[in-house]
Amino acid sequence: MESTPSPTVATPETGLTPAEVGRLRADFPLLTQTPGLVYLDSGATSQKPRCVFEAEQHYYERANAAVHRGAHSLAVEATDQYEAARTAVARFIGADDDELVWTSNATEALNLIAYACSNASAGRGGEAAERFRLGPGDEIVVTEQEHHANLIPWQELAFRTGATLTYIPVTTDGALQVDRLEDVVTERTRILAFTHVSNVLGTITDVAAFVARARAVGALTVLDGCQSVPHLPVDVKALDVDFMAFSGHKMLGPTGIGALYGRRELLNAMPPFLTGGSMITTVTMERAEFLPAPNRFEAGTQRIAQTIGLAAAVGYLDEVGMDRVAAWEEHLGARMAAGLAGIDGVRLIGPAGVERIGTATFAVEGVHPHDVGQFLDSRGVAVRVGHHCAQPLHRTLGVTATTRASTYLYNTEDDVDALLSAVADVRGFFGVTP
Template sequence: MDSTPTPAVASPEIGLTPAEVGRLRADFPLLTQTPGLVYLDSGATSQKPRCVFEAEQHYYERANAAVHRGAHSLAVEATDQYEAARTAVARFIGADDDELVWTSNATEALNLVAYSCSNASAGRGDEAAERFRLGPGDEIVVTELEHHANLIPWQELAYRTGATLAYIPVAADGSLELDRLDDVVTERTRILAFTHVSNVLGTITDVAAFVARAKAVGALTVLDGCQSVPHLPVDVKALDVDFMAFSGHKMLGPTGIGALYGRRELLNAMPPFLTGGSMITTVTMERAEFLPSPNRFEAGTQRIAQTIGLAAAVGYLDEVGMDRVAAWEEHLGARMAAGLTEIDGVRLIGPGSVERIGTATFAVDGVHPHDVGQFLDSRGVAVRVGHHCAQPLHRALGVTATTRASTYLYNTEDDVDALLSAVADVRGFFGVTS
């Protein structure tokens, strides 16, 4: 029943040994119970170790009650577990407890910042909320490789406030044009929102360059950590960003839970997004006073079991060690990239010499990605096809869709080889020879 991973001798170059990965896999019931499955779609959602749903079940069986309300001992126990989960996840990213706000997912976390800015712009909040007020003449800057979740909330914020949206473009190979930072991010820029790791290409952004430029012009930084927090050691204080959003379900946790990190002084100055119960101090028929962060942003009954499941997930990742997870995935990613490059008619998409996580996105000449994905599925290989919620990036790359294989700590070298062998047969099946 115990699904805590067994510590073993570290292998510094590749992080984990194949034997260790074999033992880790035993903790993932879906992987062991689905014969022939080669799951290479963890960029979309990860599989979950048994300890995650056992933690949720344990909570429902032993401690279920409403948190932060009620005087009975069960409510106290539930509140303790809920807050302990916050502490665990905050520590995992190097944040303090009151700097981690629970949300449903990263999309909600990004919308929380955008709508709080909107509310500040409409006059809510005191003088300290000035930093969040936007209007005509102000600019919000994103990048061309963003997931729609880190683009559309800013487009909408621009519409609501009269601010302008600008972006750092990508070059033809999908790399960010960092030499444009200085002319795109200017004194007019109030918010700089960008991804830590591209969900399409797996490439790692030079966060320090973005943060340095944002600080030079006094802009707030919002980092999309969806693809970095699950796969790399992430310390928000070392990254020195103002906000970071991430999702639980991509990092071994349950669906329905994500989080927003924010600097304490910013969260406490920001007017709330969702309002209602549990986020107030005094309420009259005319007005309300709000609690400080994080409760300020957690209106209504929260996703208690999911937070406890996510805490179990970060416990599992900590036990393995994020350095080793990252090294193993880098190893798998390099094996995928090298293997795909060798297959006739297969083109790896993205810049060649950039650091990336275990993600390989590719095109098979003459075969549409949907057909590639369908063929791979018939061989048990699960990958993602389509625009991966990044239409502007695909347009910049000159394609409408791509095929993406993405790893996690439970993937083996055999998984990568199964992918490569299936991809090698795609063109033959569809009768493409030239």
């Protein structure tokens, strides 16, 4: 007789087992110390395992000193830990050490490229920086589903240089119109900036199609990895992008730390954005020579403890295995989507039948998302409501705001069921009748 698989056995579809997730949760003090909390807002920021703040605490207690400066042993130890963190995080995304620049978050990483292009456009960086010089007639292409962090820096760059900003549109149900790449990305396109995973819909972009089109016209590719690096195995070399930005706080790491990946030859040709101490070789009263990447982009005293915390976070994720994290979240996402689709008056937002991470965005007919969020909160379920820093996408979807539930490796099937049961009660609570 065929046996039914035990629910505690991981299958390739689920990646982790519920029992493993239960054990993982014990590593997250906020989850264990907040009875009744169903945290479904990891798309905004993730919870952190104990090893992350222990790593930071250990650094402050044993090795705190300014890096790349002092001649004393403590400074050497701090520098070693700081650079070891870089190696760990670079390896996590398949990059080499000198291709990973620390920033405070993804927003700063994206602005770094935009301002470096501005500086090149003003003539800084000489011939080597020609690749980054923009002017009237040049085009920057984004998509209509971008987070404001990967839209406004490009709008501003266009204003500063006279370049034109265009975009790949989405349909009114939120599908990215990849077939528009051919006509929107042209010989005039210099930069193609796009998100790997939509922070609103959780949908995964066909990176290969974007990279192929950018290569065909000689444009630089900038990938926003904010919602992919925490949830999927990501290898920048396999993706073949020129740049990628991501934030530590969304991937179990501390706030205040993010990173920019860039191909070595591009980073070394790009003029710096922030200038000051620690990023130079020689300075006179008239001018300065800059260090090679990554240091040329790390002016001033850095976020040392946060890099060490982020290294602990990627160590944790590596130990679990990103393929298993992705499979578990996909499993939870499918459970959420199926459950939400079965609730009267609830509309799932986004295209059907496409690959996505464990995120579900929805609208409850007759109830404002902020009321939905407050009601869910009264039931212990933490979700995000609003435009999720993607106003243009919401405009195209025909809504001003939505409710987003986003999972991570520590979420359980019970979390999903708690969300579903609370959502099922929303319309009744607000007296909305079918």
